[in-house]
Structures are given as C-alpha cells and as structure tokens.
Amino acid sequence: MAKRKIDFQDLMAETERLLLEKGYDGFHFKLLANRLNVARSTIYEYYASKEELVTAYMINIMNRLTAESEALKPLASPLMHLKELMQIFIKYSQIHQITQMIPLINRDSSPAVKSSIDRLSEEHTRLYQTITDLIEKAKQTDEIRSDIPSSVLARVYFTAIEIPNDDAMNHRDWSELIFQVLYEGMSGTKRS
Amino acid sequence: MAKRKIDFQDLMAETERLLLEKGYDGFHFKLLANRLNVARSTIYEYYASKEELVTAYMINIMNRLTAESEALKPLASPLMHLKELMQIFIKYSQIHQITQMIPLINRDSSPAVKSSIDRLSEEHTRLYQTITDLIEKAKQTDEIRSDIPSSVLARVYFTAIEIPNDDAMNHRDWSELIFQVLYEGMSGTKRS
DNA sequence: ACTTATTTTGACACAAGTGTCGGTTAACGA
DNA sequence: TCGTTAACCGACACTTGTGTCAAAATAAGT
Numbered sequence: 001m002a003k004r005k006i007d008f009q010d011l012m013a014e015t016e017r018l019l020l021e022k023g024y025d026g027f028h029f030k031l032l033a034n035r036l037n038v039a040r041s042t043i044y045e046y047y048a049s050k051e052e053l054v055t056a057y058m059i060n061i062m063n064r065l066t067a068e069s070e071a072l073k074p075l076a077s078p079l080m081h082l083k084e085l086m087q088i089f090i091k092y093s094q095i096h097q098i099t100q101m102i103p104l105i106n107r108d109s110s111p112a113v114k115s116s117i118d119r120l121s122e123e124h125t126r127l128y129q130t131i132t133d134l135i136e137k138a139k140q141t142d143e144i145r146s147d148i149p150s151s152v153l154a155r156v157y158f159t160a161i162e163i164p165n166d167d168a169m170n171h172r173d174w175s176e177l178i179f180q181v182l183y184e185g186m187s188g189t190k191r192s
Numbered sequence: 193m194a195k196r197k198i199d200f201q202d203l204m205a206e207t208e209r210l211l212l213e214k215g216y217d218g219f220h221f222k223l224l225a226n227r228l229n230v231a232r233s234t235i236y237e238y239y240a241s242k243e244e245l246v247t248a249y250m251i252n253i254m255n256r257l258t259a260e261s262e263a264l265k266p267l268a269s270p271l272m273h274l275k276e277l278m279q280i281f282i283k284y285s286q287i288h289q290i291t292q293m294i295p296l297i298n299r300d301s302s303p304a305v306k307s308s309i310d311r312l313s314e315e316h317t318r319l320y321q322t323i324t325d326l327i328e329k330a331k332q333t334d335e336i337r338s339d340i341p342s343s344v345l346a347r348v349y350f351t352a353i354e355i356p357n358d359d360a361m362n363h364r365d366w367s368e369l370i371f372q373v374l375y376e377g378m379s380g381t382k383r384s
Numbered sequence: 385a386c387t388t389a390t391t392t393t394g395a396c397a398c399a400a401g402t403g404t405c406g407g408t409t410a411a412c413g414a
Numbered sequence: 415t416c417g418t419t420a421a422c423c424g425a426c427a428c429t430t431g432t433g434t435c436a437a438a439a440t441a442a443g444t
Contacts, residue, residue, distance in 0.1 A: 004421070023296060025217030028401060039423045044403070104215060135378075145380025148373060151358075156373055159355045163347050181340060181348055185377025186327075188337025197392070220431060231393045236433065385444100392439070402429075409422075414415100 005038050006046065015057045020094060024054070024101040051109040055116035058098055062123055065092045069127075078137035079144070082157070083179050085131070089161045090175040096161050099124060131157055157182065197230050198238065207249045212286060216246070216293040243301040247308035250290055254315055257284045261319075270329035271336070274349070275371050277323070281353045282367040288353050291316060323349055349374065 014035045018027045029050060033040040047053035068088050075081045089096070102121070107114050132154045138144040144153070160182050165174045206227045210219045221242060225232040239245035260280050267273045281288070294313070299306050324346045330336040336345070352374050357366045 006421090023217065025215065026296070029403095030401070040402090041404080041424075042422050045421070049403080050401095104218070144378050145376075147380065148369070148378075152369065153373070153378055155355050155358070156352075156370070156378070159351055160348070162354070163351045166343075166347070177340065177344065178348070181345070181377070183378050184337075184381075185373070185375050185379070186336050186340075186345055186348070187375050187377070188339065189376075189381045196390095221433095222431070232432090233394075233434080234392055237391070241433080242431095387444080388442090390440085390442105393435105393437085395436095396434085397432100398434105399432075400430090402427100404426085404428105406425095407423085409420105411420090412418090414417090 006036060006042065010036060011043075011046075012057055012060060015053060016061070016094060019054065019057070019101070020097060024104045027054070049109055049113075051105055051113045052116075054101075054105065055113050055120070058102075058120055059116055061092065061095060061098070062120060065089075065095055066123065066127075068092075069130075077143065078134045078141060079183075082131070082134050082138065083175075085134075086157070086161070086179050086182075087172060087175040089158075090165075090178070091171045093161055093165075093171075096158070128154060128158070198228060198234065202228060203235075203238075204249055204252060207245060208253070208286060211246065211249070211293070212289060216296045219246070241301055241305075243297055243305045244308075246293075246297065247305050247312070250294075250312055251308055253284065253287060253290070254312060257281075257287055258315065258319075260284075261322075269335065270326045270333060271375075274323070274326050274330065275367075277326075278349070278353070278371050278374075279364060279367040281350075282357075282370070283363045285353055285357075285363075288350070320346060320350070 011032075014032060015027075018031055018035065022031070027050065029040045029043050033043055036043075043053070047056065065088065069085060072081075072084050072088075075084060099120075102117060105113065105117060107117055132150050135144060135150045135153050135157070139146045139150065160178055163178055165171070169177070203224075206224060207219075210223055210227065214223065219242065221232045221235050225235060228235075235245070239248065257280065261277060264273075264276050264280075267276060291312075294309060297305065297309060299309055324342050327336055327342045327345050327349070331338045331342070352370055355370055357363070361369070
C-alpha cells in the first residue's frame with residue numbers, strides 16, 4: 001500500500017489555520033488540499049464533506065479545552081477559579097471564533113454532522129453554565145456584586161475572551177490584565 | 193417610463209437584514225432579489241456588484257452613526273461622553289458586526305469598492321481614536337485608572353458593544369447596565 | 385393612439401466549488 | 415520478484431452564484 005501522505009495532525013492544524021484565516025464560507029477542500037500537497041479528492045477518503053471535517057475539528061479542539069478546564073477542578077475560591085478558567089479560554093481563544101461558525105454549518109448535510117453539532121452546542125451550554133454557577137457562588141462569598149444578573153455577568157465574561165490581543169502579549173499576562181479590568185473595572189477601585 | 197419597483201430604503205434595510213442573518217458570504221443577489229420581489233438582474237441596474245452594494249450600505253450606516261456621535265460634541269466630563277457614546281454604539285451595534293465583514297470584501301473588484309473600504313477603515317480608526325482620546329482625558333481627571341494602557345481599555349470598551357443583549361432589553365437600559373459593569377467592574381466597588 | 389425614454393426582465397455564458405469513480409501508484413509479504 | 419491492496423489521483427457531471435444583453439413592459443408627453 002502507498003505510504004500515507006496525509007498526517008492527521010497537519011490536517012487539523014491546517015483546517016484551523018484556514019478556518020481562522022478565511023472564515024467558514026471561505027474554507028474549502030481545494031484550498032486545504034493545496035496546503036497539504038495532496039489531491040482534493042484524497043481528503044474525501046477521510047471526510048465525506050467539508051461539514052464533517054469541520055465538525056470533527058471542532059469536537060477535537062473542544063475536547064482539549066474541556067480536559068484542561070476540568071484538570072483544575074479542585075481549586076480555591078470561585079473567583080480564583082474564574083480567573084484560571086479565563087486564562088485557559090484565552091489560550092484557546094480560537095474556540096470562541098470557531099463557535100460562532102456553528103450556525104453557518106448545514107446541519108442537514110449528514111446525520112453525523114447533526115449529532116456533532118448537537119454535541120458541540122451541549123458542551124458550549126455546559127461551559128456557560130459552569131461560569132454562571134461560579135459567578136453565583138462568588139456572589140455568595142461576596143467576591144462579586146449581587147446587583148447585576150449572573151447571566152449578564154456571564155455574557156460579559158465570555159465576551160472578554162474575544163478582546164483582541166493586538167500587542168501579541170503572551171496569553172498568561174494578557175488574561176491577567178483582562179481579568180483585572182473585568183473585575184476592578186475601568187475606574188480601578190480595588191476592594192479593601 | 194416604468195415606475196421604479198425598487199425603493200432605496202427597502203434595499204438598504206433588506207441588505208442589512210440579510211447581511212446580519214446570512215453573513216457576508218451567505219449574502220447574494222438572488223436572495224436579495226427575492227426579498228424585494230424584483231428580478232436579480234434589476235439590482236445590477238443600481239449596483240455593479242455585491243461588493244459595491246455592501247460597501248454603499250456600510251458607508252450609509254457609518255455616516256448615520258458619525259452624525260449622531262458628533263451631535264453630542266459639547267458635553268460634560270469625558271466619562272459622561274464615553275457613556276453617551278456607548279449608548280449610541282449599542283444602538284447601532286450592527287456596525288460592529290458589519291465592520292468585521294470588511295476583510296472579507298474583495299478590494300480589487302472595482303476602484304469604487306477600494307476607495308469605499310479605505311473610507312470605512314479611516315472612519316473606523318477615527319472612532320477608535322476618539323475613544324482612546326476620551327479615555328486619556330478621563331485618566332487626567334482621575335475618573336479612569338492610569339495603570340492600564342489606554343489602547344487596551346479602548347479595546348475593552350469596543351468589545352463591550354458586542355455583548356449579546358439576549359434579554360432584548362431596550363438599548364438605553366442595556367447600555368446603562370453594560371457601562372456600569374464596565375466602569376465599576378464585576379466586584380462592584382464604587383468610587384466615593 | 386402613438387412615440388419615446390426608462391425600468392425591468394429572462395436567458396445565456398461563465399466561474400468556482402462539490403462529490404464520485406475508474407484507474408494508477410507504491411509498500412509489503414509470500 | 416510479483417501479486418495484493420491501501421492510498422492517492424485526475425477527470426467528469428453537477429450545482430450555485432455572477433454579470434451581461436437584447437427584448438419586453440410601462441408611464442408620460444404629444
């Protein structure tokens with residue numbers, strides 16, 4: 001048999017690069033095949049369609065994020081937990097951009113795609129719920145204000161992940177900075 | 193002569209709806225023609241291409257935003273100015289989504305498109321600069337913390353506009369709420 | 385009613401991406 | 415070394431959106 005020309009790591013990496021670079025609609029097999037130096041039809045040996053490839057990629061990266069998030073389960077205060085999670089989310093900040101592509105995927109292209117998308121949405125909801133719960137807990141320990149609905153604070157938190165890191169700071173320092181602004185606000189008054 | 197079937201207000205309105213609904217790539221003349229109940233080729237009588245139509249729409253809405261922003265020029269403190277501007281930006285929150293479509297437009301499709309995009313980028317930079325300047329001023333009057341770079345705070349400010357208003361609050365109350373969280377932070381400690 | 389100027393239209397040729405399939409290539413074991 | 419077979423490839427038919435153009439439709443002036 002012929003030696004594999006396609007390396008799965010490469011395939012996932014290039015898929016990510018192209019998705020971020022060209023967007024969901026701009027991404028197609030011809031482009032990917034060129035990057036991987038294989039014929040376009042070869043990719044069909046592994047994935048039946050663009051939709052299946054993209055959802056497979058999404059599941060893959062989402063699993064990595066979930067694993068890393070749950071690795072820090074036993075942690076100090078809810079507030080510190082929120083801070084650590086922010087650091088991970090920012091490290092995987094592609095996910096947020098990728099997540100926004102989900103509505104563009106044609107669910108009806110195959111049953112596999114449909115169930116992958118369901119799985120992704122479920123996982124996304126679960127993450128969201130985790131944050132909301134942590135915020136609720138932090139309200140009880142009085143680390144977070146109680147006069148704003150937790151659902152709103154959760155949305156603020158998630159949106160903060162998308163703040164463009166134009167200075168290309170390393171993601172640790174960057175998430176530190178963002179969390180500080182998020183927590184203390186632009187006024188900058190600190191808790192005693 | 194035949195009575196105009198196309199109303200320009202309708203055209204802009206449907207263009208906006210479709211852009212937000214389907215995204216830049218999902219938007220095309222066939223779809224728009226259906227919505228307007230005209231033949232697809234009719235639209236070409238007014239705009240040479242999708243690119244020209246979309247940039248025309250963008251310029252249009254950007255002008256409205258600019259007009260409204262400058263209407264409140266003579267205003268109290270820089271902080272209040274930032275708050276009022278936030279209210280306007282949230283009212284025109286489509287613009288931020290629309291702005292993100294600019295890189296997807298094929299600049300080379302016509303010289304008109306090219307200059308429109310330049311115009312838009314310029315205007316965007318100008319808005320950004322306005323916010324950065326106001327933040328600088330607010331730092332001097334000690335309304336805003338000085339330990340975070342203004343460019344970072346400006347990015348935080350702009351990103352806040354995109355926080356999804358899922359509860360469909362009216363945009364005045366919503367912008368009030370968001371600005372409060374932005375300014376006081378999730379901890380919620382107020383200035384004396 | 386006829387002419388004229390303007391707007392609208394459907395049809396055509398073209399471009400780009402999709403999915404499939406018969407055939408080719410090349411590693412490996414007998 | 416030679417047959418087997420997984421992996422790869424090029425070509426074909428199909429779909430969808432694009433831009434153009436000659437012809438048809440329509441309102442208004444004479």
